Amino acid sequence: MENVLLAIGNKSFSSIILKHLENNLDSFHIANQEVMHHRYLEELIEVEKPDILIVHDYHLPSDKSTQEEREEEWLSFIQRVRVKYDNQLRIVFLCEREKGDPFLSYLVSTNVLDIFNSRMIDMEDFVDQLKDTPRFKRVAKFVTKEVPIAPPSDEDEENEELTATPKKEIKEKKEPRPPKEKKPEKPPRPIVKKEITKKVVNKQVVKRDFNIQVSNQVERIVGVPIEKKLVMIGSHFSRSGSTFISHLLARQLARLGVTVSYIENPYGSCYTYDRFIGHERTSNYRSKFFQLAKNPKYKDELSFDWIQDGINLISRNPSEERNYETDDIPFDVFIKVILSAPTNVTIIDVGTDWNKPIYRDIFDIATNAFFVVEPDISSIQHLEDPENTATAYFHEYMENEKSSLIGNRFDPEILKNEVIRELYADKLIASIPTFPSKDVFETQYKGSFLNDTRQYSKLIATQLNPLLSDLLPKEFLKKAQRRKNGLVKGLFNKKITIQQASEGGNS
Incomplete structure (x- = not known):
């Protein structure tokens, strides 16, 4: 029986996952506590000693403000627990990212072999995957040229686990020439997706085995x-x-x-x-x-x-x-x-x-x-x-x-x-x-x-x-009101005659 620790940070999301895990108590035991902030992750891992850790990329609160800082925080955290617990801790990473996002490739390089990046999750498949052993073939699609990874052979996948440490220690079992890989401690600039500021994606899980994006x-x-x-x-x-x-x-x-x-x-x-x-x-x-x-x-x-x-x-x-x-x-x-x-x-x-x-x-x-x-x-x-x-x-x-x-x-x-x-x-x-x-x-x-x-x-x-x-948001309403008042004030402060042209400008 696998001991599962949730580190999602969203009660609605967690409750649905919890429900499906509790329907399979012959396979899973739910930890007594739930992680509600990134800073408590390692402490509660030490206390609860989970076999499976389920985390959420965005929902779990963090002291880091930018996307790049949060990505570096995740990579550093995963490497520390890999060093300490090796492959005894299975990390399930929930997020909403494009398949070609280099960050997902970095996760694979740290032996995170359970990545759910879609806003729609079939919960039955989710539970079945956790019952199965981690498999590289499920995450091979996330490997990008920016972060090349030497995939294991089918025989390796069935019989041996990937090593716990990132990139340099992900050595081939039967591949004669593994590609040279960089350490995730110093991720290259492509890890930041374009210059899209203030784009934050939230989601919540719904019943009947669906996961729906409701907060974007x-x-x-x-x-x-x-x-x-x-x-x-x-x-x-x-x-x-x-x-x-x-x-x-x-x-x-x-x-x-x-x-x-x-x-x-x-x-x-x-x-x-x-x-x-x-x-x-x-x-x-x-x-x-x-x-x-x-x-x-x-x-x-x-x-x-x-x-x-x-x-x-x-x-x-x-x-x-x-x-x-x-x-x-x-x-x-x-x-x-x-x-x-x-x-x-x-x-x-x-x-x-x-x-x-x-x-x-x-x-x-x-x-x-x-x-x-x-x-x-x-x-x-x-x-x-x-x-x-x-x-x-x-x-x-x-x-x-x-x-x-x-x-x-x-x-x-x-x-x-x-x-x-x-x-x-x-x-x-x-x-x-x-x-x-x-x-x-x-x-x-x-x-x-x-x-x-x-x-x-x-x-x-x-x-x-x-x-x-x-x-x-309050700020939205305030700005909308100021915009409205400013328009009216501007019209009356100027000595103009409202003609068809100005009406068209306000439409």
């Missing part, structure tokens, strides 16, 4: 990296306004210049397609669910992309797509749809289907979950009834720190009510007021967003600000 930092116009977010919004009760709020939030993010996708619940009734006049604004449109479902039958001229007011809309065409069941859109297809949306924020409109197993799995990888509630006493009593098993999942979700409440049709006076304060004070982070039905209807008739109306634009931005603060 990119540069925005205002110069602040934005982590990728996966947001779930829904309610326990129908007609509570979760779709309305999802649309408002998506549009507000787009107005700030944040790329955003909206995914409508494929198992519920269609709404968004007609809400934004899809039959006029799209041509032969089908949703990504239709495109990515198993064995889809469609013609080449169909369109699967719909961008509306800066939002990537993924919604069924009710005239052409029937209601889907979870058998039609299983977990793996839903994940493909999520991955097909290369945006900073992806909003999933869950509707009232929180209790579906597929959404329970997606909840594990979501960064935020917002539950919409109304100021309705009967509904509140239904949710809070301790003997009501139908709402048990709601309380389970709300215990998670990623979950928050949004009050819809909550006027300011309602927030002062003692029942609301007692039940929802800690979790209610935003309240959306009641808007006149005629104004809401007018935007529906035009297929536009309430955010874009002059009379409600500022109010909606203010009410959504707590949600934006949860999803976007």
